[in-house]
Amino acid sequence: MAFIPAELIAKKKSGAAHSAEEIQWIVNAFTSGELPDYQMSAWAMAVCFQGMNGDEVAVFTAAMRDSGKKFSFSHLNAPRIDKHSTGGVGDKTSLIIGPLMAAAEVYTPMIAGRGLGHTGGTLDKLESIPGFRVHLSRDEFSRLVQEKHFALMGQTADICPADRKLYSLRDVTATIDSIPLICGSIMSKKLSEDLTGLVLDVKFGNGAFMRTLEDAENLATWLKKTGDNNGVKTHALLTNMNSPLGRFSGNACEIEECLAIMRNEKFIDGDTDYFADTRELSLQLTAHGLYLGKKAASVEDGYKLAEQLLESGAAYKKFIELCKYQGPSDIDHLPKAKHSKTITSPASGTLHEIDTKQLGLSLVELGAGRKVSADPVDYSAGLEMQVKLGQSIERGQPFMRIFGENESRVKEAARMASSAFILSMSSPTKVLPLVAKVIT
């Protein structure tokens, strides 16, 4: 059945709900090119103002999933679990969670992304390992998941083409920040993986796309509902992105942090372990994955199992294995930065706020991320946090170190990053917990 596009746009504009047939037609006609960009962008803007209800989002997400090729893992007769993060700075947990899940023999097909805006991307981090292959064929990916339990690839042109096309359009028409559209975009890709369970890391704070805990919780609720409605049991953790996660943010440096954590190393500076939050968040997210993957009777048991697999070195072994079968790649020759610059505090006080998005943008300026998708990446570039939120700071004390292969970019990034630290002269600063809420 064909619809008149202007009437569908008018319907959404008026606040009415679409029928399933209408939503399916919109997604399919847009993908085929029958519904032109100028009508789709007007519709997307109407959705930004009027929203969609749960039924609409479920149909919208399923239609986007069905616009392309889907994986099928049902012949495995076992749970398939993935983790998805809404993105942040220093957000490297996939690199630990994947090996942990594989060590527990839970099938973990992971379709990962590139850096987006001020946030980093798992694919870029892995590509800092010389020889690492993220461009797998669908067949190789399926085979590796079956044989090795864990494989990782980028979205291809034939997975959710509706989402690829719509995302590009939303990016240039100021229609990104719509919960139903975000929900459809994230979940359509996840649903194409033929999962039985999904763990969501929904970030809030000044380095996340959702600035407040409330917005993040709203998004998490929608994502969970959409997953559950489509047969994928979904847990969501609302986690703190008011500072970068862990000690290092960049590409190769994040791989090194994860390898160290999987080797049970700490990074003690003063009385703080700067690897602790990366380790803890990875364990908590894995705990939910192991529970959904039926390897643990409860999330608490899942946590214990994850901790044990990390401490025994099983996850480290799996990561090394991954570097072989998605390689061969050379973990011993990660790129090293040639230049570095340390930013010190201009005054004494309490570290009241870190503008995490500003740090992410400094990383883009540095070359650790991209301004446009064709930009080359400096895999050696990154930043090292030397302070924690709420900490007492002395004048002249180092805030952070910025490093990379290009001296002038290091300087420029350091200049940008230096404005990201806000000191308070008086009151102590309330710091929100790493995991603020869990929705199961």
Add this chain to the structure above:
Amino acid sequence: MAFIPAELIAKKKSGAAHSAEEIQWIVNAFTSGELPDYQMSAWAMAVCFQGMNGDEVAVFTAAMRDSGKKFSFSHLNAPRIDKHSTGGVGDKTSLIIGPLMAAAEVYTPMIAGRGLGHTGGTLDKLESIPGFRVHLSRDEFSRLVQEKHFALMGQTADICPADRKLYSLRDVTATIDSIPLICGSIMSKKLSEDLTGLVLDVKFGNGAFMRTLEDAENLATWLKKTGDNNGVKTHALLTNMNSPLGRFSGNACEIEECLAIMRNEKFIDGDTDYFADTRELSLQLTAHGLYLGKKAASVEDGYKLAEQLLESGAAYKKFIELCKYQGPSDIDHLPKAKHSKTITSPASGTLHEIDTKQLGLSLVELGAGRKVSADPVDYSAGLEMQVKLGQSIERGQPFMRIFGENESRVKEAARMASSAFILSMSSPTKVLPLVAKVIT
């Protein structure tokens, strides 16, 4: 200065006001093609939700005017007045007002339109006169206004190209019903005529684009403000479109009605003159035009002068002259319909409501209007009202007569039109006045 389109869209989406430079850039970049349709439609949708303030609308309108060629009449050293109607069914007053203004020697450059949706267009009506030319060059139009005081032409590709392009886009993206965008579209064309004064006929009711008096008043207030802000003194009349205006609606039949009125003829049926409302509205609108054109010290004096010029036959003479210089055209051989069908009342009662839009759509079905812009027009086709709102009706009494050259289309239009009459069995019906409000 260049802007980032997505940031401008996001700004409007957030409800903020644009700077003059931003609005000018949007209009100019859209006209040149630098700003693509898919971003313009998203922006237009954001405007539908967030509106624009008076300063934004004034700049937007001026930028659309400045996107093309403008007329210059300042060398005449005398007022230039036009009338604009927001459109309705049987709305033929321009055909009387123009000649009346010319008879009073007020310069009246009139850029008129085609039928739009269910409404008729002055250009189509005039083209029903064999030989009448509405495609004038800009030079001929200017010369005729100077020599004859009154000329009439259609919008050309070089007048307000931004509006032409934006209107086409709005039409297919459900972004028509935004007061600031409507205001910009109407007023940019009027401002390009280099007017000193403008009389607006803003219609309300079930045959108008604004259904309620309140919406019409809101639009009228914006139109007036935009005109006044751009140096065109603007009066607005809020007029009733809850039934077709006058006895006839169509093309040639409306020309005949106007000729009859300018010959001081009435159309008495029962105790009603069915030409009275067309005549009265034309006189009232002209009264404002003559006042703004400095031929009358007050609107009341303008009305007296208009009445005198109508009754003396001066307006009729001017219309005949118009048909020569925008011809030669043959007023004595207007097309005659070959087939006709009368719709009678299925019951007795009070005529409670006439679905005027439905009658307009019946006229389109009949061929008096167009479904798509390339459709040929049956100039002989039309309808004749034989009842008035609020009137007592007997079973079997004729409601109206439908006529045209094609018998099956006459039948189909009659079938459509027959559902437009709603009788009330009980209470008397309140009929709003022809002119509900005047804004000066």
